Amino acid sequence: MSSDTLAKASAAPDTPEHEDIPRIVPHRRPGQWTAAVAVLLLLGLAVNSVLRNEAFRWDLVADYFTSDSVLRGLWLTLWLTAVVMVLGFALGTLLAAGRLSANPVLRTVSWGYVWLFRSIPILVQLLLWFNIGALYPQVFGVKTVNLFTPVAVAIIGLTLHEAAYAAEVVRGGILSVDRGQIEAAQALGLGRWRRWWRIVLPQAMRSIVPPAGNMLIGTLKGTSIVSVIAVQDLLFSVQLVYHRTYQVIPLLMVATVWYTVVTSLLGVGQHYVEKYYARGAGHTR
Numbered sequence: 001m002s003s004d005t006l007a008k009a010s011a012a013p014d015t016p017e018h019e020d021i022p023r024i025v026p027h028r029r030p031g032q033w034t035a036a037v038a039v040l041l042l043l044g045l046a047v048n049s050v051l052r053n054e055a056f057r058w059d060l061v062a063d064y065f066t067s068d069s070v071l072r073g074l075w076l077t078l079w080l081t082a083v084v085m086v087l088g089f090a091l092g093t094l095l096a097a098g099r100l101s102a103n104p105v106l107r108t109v110s111w112g113y114v115w116l117f118r119s120i121p122i123l124v125q126l127l128l129w130f131n132i133g134a135l136y137p138q139v140f141g142v143k144t145v146n147l148f149t150p151v152a153v154a155i156i157g158l159t160l161h162e163a164a165y166a167a168e169v170v171r172g173g174i175l176s177v178d179r180g181q182i183e184a185a186q187a188l189g190l191g192r193w194r195r196w197w198r199i200v201l202p203q204a205m206r207s208i209v210p211p212a213g214n215m216l217i218g219t220l221k222g223t224s225i226v227s228v229i230a231v232q233d234l235l236f237s238v239q240l241v242y243h244r245t246y247q248v249i250p251l252l253m254v255a256t257v258w259y260t261v262v263t264s265l266l267g268v269g270q271h272y273v274e275k276y277y278a279r280g281a282g283h284t285r
Helices: 003-011 030-052 058-065 068-099 104-119 122-130 150-175 179-187 192-229 234-245 248-277
Strands: none
Touching: 058 248, 068 104, 068 150, 068 192, 068 234, 068 248, 104 150, 122 150, 122 192, 150 192, 179 192, 192 234, 192 248, 234 248
């Protein structure tokens, strides 16, 4: 055998020819694409129906969207939400500290508060506070009817209700911190308050912020219930208008759009706050 023949034989690959290697074909999913097309079609029909339905009266929605009465109601809704969240989490933090306390009396009282106010519907609580004058006509020599105005009743009722849920959110956040972190801080000689402020709280906020953000959005929407006690929030303001004009659907759409805009902005803010406190964690979203 010649040297050229030996060279060609040694150069020939032992593997099959390229044409013989099987191709990897992506798995076809016709069902998923069919479902996606059907969903988009239904969504398009729904949007078209909303935009073209004359009963919505989008021209009236645009007219009343920035009217003075609606903006005043929106401002009261935002103000009430902020006050309730601040007071609710302040009281909830104290309750969470009581639940985690070594004192059995504090633990029992805090647990009883959370159990009671999570058991009573918020509407019932508001109506009870609104009619508190039937139980106590006077408080410290002042008529209860003058002391407990509708706005004061809304703040008290919503705050006490939110505090019960905030207590569990804060307690869960504190319990999520690894006990070894606290023991390490103690070994370094850090004081009690410094340990909580520099070690426990930043790590607990990772678990507190997501449910707290959901509570904020829920509280914003939940303030609409105060309209039953004649507090002129956003919903009550549009109700006053449509009771006069009989344009129920357009005015309800005004409230709906405002609630959607504000909750969307709060959702964006929640995303960035979560991202801030997630620094140093294993992953960020």
